[in-house]
Amino acid sequence: MTETLSSENGRTVLRMRRELRHPVEKVWRAITEPSQLAEWFPAAVELDLRLDGAIKFTFEQDPGAPVDEQSSGVIRAYEPPHVLEYTWGVEVLRWELVPNADGCTLHLTATYDDRAGSASFSGGWTLCFDALARVLGDTVPQQDYRELHEHFVKVFGLDQGVLTDDGGVRFERQLVQPKEAVWKLLTGAQTATAGSPPPAGFVAKGIEPGPVADAEEPVRLTYTWSGGEVTWAFRDGNGGARLVLTQTGPAADYLNPWRELIEALAR
Template identity: 45%
Template sequence: MNESLDTVHGRQVLRIERRLAHPPEKVWPAVTEPEHLREWFPAEVRLDPRAGGRMTFSFGSGPDAPPESVGRVDAYEPPRLFAFTWEGELFRIELHPDGPGCLLVFSHVFDDRAGAASFASGWRICLDALDGVLEGRAPDRSARPSGRLHESYVERFGLADGVAEDTGDGWRVRFERQLTRPAEAVWAALTDAAPDRPTALGAPPPPGFTTDEFPAGPVSTLAAPTLLEYTWEVAGAAAGRIRWELVQGTGHGARLVLEQTGPADPPSGPATALAAWRRRIEPLARQLAEEADRLTGDRATG
């Protein structure tokens, strides 16, 4: 199986290739007909099978189910190509003859680069289910991507790196990192090193929010469990700010947005910040992924 993430015209393109033991004619109904799609696709689908046809996607009828959404069939060429648009994102399933079987090429075009590991691990589980259905195995509807699988895609696609920019009077470093546990669990992990030290405005931030390279000043903004901001200091004077925020992510967990600002001098500041915060974030992400896998147990795969 080949998997890649590229940027094309400013959008992210996730591409997954998988060889199947069955010819396109057998696979085609499994990837286009609603009664078969429900066995592996993440939503219930209804569609008008023609280019320009309407598609609807639903996730059940319970009180907590999200509302139904509408998409469009962009291409319908049996048994070769099925493409559609769903909530502004593009999906394409190609079936190429390959000996007695076929090569399935799945692509997903989207904007949220930080969510790419979630999308890749989710589609990996879906395509595993499709393969199982084609082989006559009952789908495991409780299966979900493991934290380990999610983190493997973060590493493979280079999603752990931050970015730095010149602000005119200094610099800004920013990390946007999809995590595998909800905000409450992330906050608990960040504050666990000092459980007896209250997190409060005007107090020093817990060690989990800091790094030795940038001495921490007092907490200036606090909204547990989603926001903590403080100044960092040079020779006792404020030099910039560091802001940790946990926002809504892809459904796998909270999205961490970490920003730091600093002065133009010394010019090595952004490089130091990029390295220091990556060293801080990666052990946190691994810890949360391991915790997620312990909690889901056998239901987590990959």
């Protein structure tokens, strides 16, 4: 795979490349014509195909949703049949087609702010590229999104936590199951209630937990430890729950135990 992830001007930039055995003109139609986009792109697309033209994105599960800043965009570069760049909400997608002896090379550059979601985006676009290849007439085997997601987590180092300026620990990890399912995995047969010990699934190796200070299933659990607090927070992310785990206090020694626990949960 040819994916790279970088930070540029304070934003995250994902670059993906695919070699296609088809001429530029054929691939250009597949990435610009709504009828062909419908066969592989993650949303239905309506576009005014010109510089500064408007774009509307609609997801199948909510076709009646109003067009807002996150479901609309503007074409910023238009050089047929080689370059198409547009916004999708605050994200920027740039498609480039470069001819070669066997067909063409497709380059996608996606610029966005949600670095922790990069494995989801990479896995999703990989499946979209497979579908695009099928639209072009190629035979491409099915891939498992969950396996792709976890592959990109490792490739991009998205399983690594960070030490905060005050000596605490913070992890932000996209998961592939909804927060309700993740909560059940963490609690097991126990319940999470204020004043009681936290379920074992919420405790990293080496920590002696105090009682639960606050619990709201399935979005938040906080308990004390000798140096501060541990908080698990969940929200809906791209393709599953987004976990943000924080430990306040002198927590540097717990960076690896937390990583091991979270990766065991992800598996």
